[in-house]
Amino acid sequence: MDTSRDHDNTPVLIVGGSLVGLSAAVFLAWHRVPTVLVERHTGSSVHPRAIGYTTRTLELFRSVGIEVPRSVERGGPPRRARVESLAGAWHEEYPWTPHAQGGSPDDFSPVHGTAIAQDRLESLLRARAIELGADLRLGTKLIAFDQDDDGVTAVLNRGDDGSQYRMRADYLVAADGGSSTIRNTLGIGRGGRGLLSVQRSILFRAPLQDYLRHGVVQFEIDHADLKAFLTPYSDGRWVLMLGDDTERTEDEQRAVVRQAVGRSNVPIDLITTGRWELAAAIADQFSYGRAFLAGDAAHQLPPNRGGYGANTGIEDAHNLSWKLAAVLGGTSRPELLDTYDSERRPIAWLRHDQLFARADYKAFLDAPESAVPIIDDTAMELGQLYRSAALPETGADLPPRAARPVDRPTGTRAPHLWLDTTAHRSLLDEFGRGWVLVSDDHAWELAAARATAELGVSAAFTHIDAATAPDAAAQFRIAYGLGPAARR
Ligand SMILES: Cc1cc2nc3c(=O)[nH]c(=O)nc-3n(C[C@H](O)[C@H](O)[C@H](O)COP(=O)(O)OP(=O)(O)OC[C@H]3O[C@@H](n4cnc5c(N)ncnc54)[C@H](O)[C@@H]3O)c2cc1C
Numbered sequence: 001m002d003t004s005r006d007h008d009n010t011p012v013l014i015v016g017g018s019l020v021g022l023s024a025a026v027f028l029a030w031h032r033v034p035t036v037l038v039e040r041h042t043g044s045s046v047h048p049r050a051i052g053y054t055t056r057t058l059e060l061f062r063s064v065g066i067e068v069p070r071s072v073e074r075g076g077p078p079r080r081a082r083v084e085s086l087a088g089a090w091h092e093e094y095p096w097t098p099h100a101q102g103g104s105p106d107d108f109s110p111v112h113g114t115a116i117a118q119d120r121l122e123s124l125l126r127a128r129a130i131e132l133g134a135d136l137r138l139g140t141k142l143i144a145f146d147q148d149d150d151g152v153t154a155v156l157n158r159g160d161d162g163s164q165y166r167m168r169a170d171y172l173v174a175a176d177g178g179s180s181t182i183r184n185t186l187g188i189g190r191g192g193r194g195l196l197s198v199q200r201s202i203l204f205r206a207p208l209q210d211y212l213r214h215g216v217v218q219f220e221i222d223h224a225d226l227k228a229f230l231t232p233y234s235d236g237r238w239v240l241m242l243g244d245d246t247e248r249t250e251d252e253q254r255a256v257v258r259q260a261v262g263r264s265n266v267p268i269d270l271i272t273t274g275r276w277e278l279a280a281a282i283a284d285q286f287s288y289g290r291a292f293l294a295g296d297a298a299h300q301l302p303p304n305r306g307g308y309g310a311n312t313g314i315e316d317a318h319n320l321s322w323k324l325a326a327v328l329g330g331t332s333r334p335e336l337l338d339t340y341d342s343e344r345r346p347i348a349w350l351r352h353d354q355l356f357a358r359a360d361y362k363a364f365l366d367a368p369e370s371a372v373p374i375i376d377d378t379a380m381e382l383g384q385l386y387r388s389a390a391l392p393e394t395g396a397d398l399p400p401r402a403a404r405p406v407d408r409p410t411g412t413r414a415p416h417l418w419l420d421t422t423a424h425r426s427l428l429d430e431f432g433r434g435w436v437l438v439s440d441d442h443a444w445e446l447a448a449a450r451a452t453a454e455l456g457v458s459a460a461f462t463h464i465d466a467a468t469a470p471d472a473a474a475q476f477r478i479a480y481g482l483g484p485a486a487r488r
Contacts, residue, residue, distance in 0.1 A: 020295025085262025
C-alpha cells in the first residue's frame, strides 16, 4: 500500500471509464464538482459495442458543449432487413415500432440522433471531461471499498507499477458495467429476463459501403447455412454477430464473413473478435448509502434499435450528476439523492418491457404475443415521466411516460422551442447548470430574483416574448401546458 497517496480525497469517485462513467465525469465537471474517475483499462476497447445514440443523448451532450459529428444515417431507430446475404436476395424490411405515428424524436428537438462508434465517442467524452477539469485515472482499478456515514473509502490499484493507495470520497458512482463488482459487493440483486444468449462477434474492415445506399444498416442474415446479424460502424468497420458461441480460426472467420456478404472476392481485414453475454437484468435498487449504480451496472439491456443500453445509462449519469452537484453545493438536502432511484429505475423497467414487446426480441417471448402495448418512439425517448418526491403532481399512479413529449410537461423533459432559428438557439440551451424560471410574463423575473434572495438558490429568468419570435409566447404556452390561468 502506497500510504503517501492515502490523503487523496474527492467529492465524487466514478468507477468505470466507458460511455456512462465518462458521461458522468463530463456532467459532474460541467457542474464544477471535482471528480476522479478510475478505469482499469488504459483506453477504449478495440472492439466497439454501441453505435446508435438517441436524440435525448445528443441533447444532453449539447448541453455540456459536446458536438457529436452528424452521421449520414437519419436519426431514429435504424432500418433493418432480413436478407439471404448482403449481395444475395433481400427479403422484408421490418420496423422497430410497427405503425409508428408519433413522428421522429428529432421533430421535437434541436438535435438529431446519430451513429458513431463507441470508441470514437469515448474519445470525445474523455477530451471534454479533461477540458472541464475531471481527473481521469486510466489504468487504475478499484479493488475494494467500504462506506460509513461520512463517505466512502476506496482501495485503488495502479496498473503501471502495481501500487495501491486509498481514496476517500463523499459519493461513489458505480459505472463498472453489467457484472459490476460494486453492485455485487453491496449485495444488490437483479430482476428481469436474465441471460438471453451468448454471441460471438467478428469485427472487420471491408469495402461494403455500396450496400448501405438504400438506407438499411442492419442485416439479419437468414440463409439455410447461416443465421447471423451484420451491421456497419459507420467508418468502414463492420461487425458480424453469431449466436453459436464457437471459437473460429482466422480462416474460418473470413469464410463466415464472406458467406454473410455473399461474395468470395471481397478483401476482408480482420480486426478482432468478441464474446458477449446478452442479458436483460435490472438492479433491485439503484443506490445504497453513498454508492449509486449507473448504466449497465444498474440495468443491463440487450442491444436494440431503440438504443436502450448506453443511452439509458447516459441519462442516468445526467440525472445523478445534477443532484450530486446540488447536494454537494449545499443547495439541496441529501434526500434529493433518493429520487435518483425512484426516477430512473421505472425507466429501466419501462425499456426492459418495451424490448420484449417488439418483433426483434419475439424469440424470447413465453407467449406468441406480448401483453405489453408498444409505446411510440417519441414518447419513449422524450416523454419519459419521472414520478418522485421532488416533483409535484407526479404520483405513483401515473404511467412512466406521456403519450408525446408535449402531452404532460410536469415530470417530463422540458420541451424544445426555437428561440432563434438563425443562431440555432433552443430554449433547451437555457437549461443545464441551475434553476431557470421561464415565462412570457415579465413580472415573473421579480419572483425569480426574490427566490434567489430568500432561498439562496440562484434562479435565472428567461423571458419569452415577441422579440424571441413572432408567435413564441403562444408556442411556449402550448408546449409547456400553460393556460392564461397559469400566468401570475
Ligand atoms: C454488441 C453490442 C452492441 C450494442 N449496441 C448499442 C447501441 O447501439 N446503443 C446503445 O445505447 N447501447 C448498445 N449496447 C449496450 C452498450 O454497449 C452498453 O449499455 C454500454 O456500453 C454500457 O456502458 P457502461 O459504461 O455502463 O458499462 P461498460 O461499457 O460495460 O463499462 C464498464 C467499465 O468499467 C470498467 N471497470 C469495471 N470494473 C472496474 C474496476 N473495478 N475498476 C476500474 N474500472 C472498472 C470496465 O473496464 C469498463 O470500461 C450494445 C451492447 C453490445 C454488447
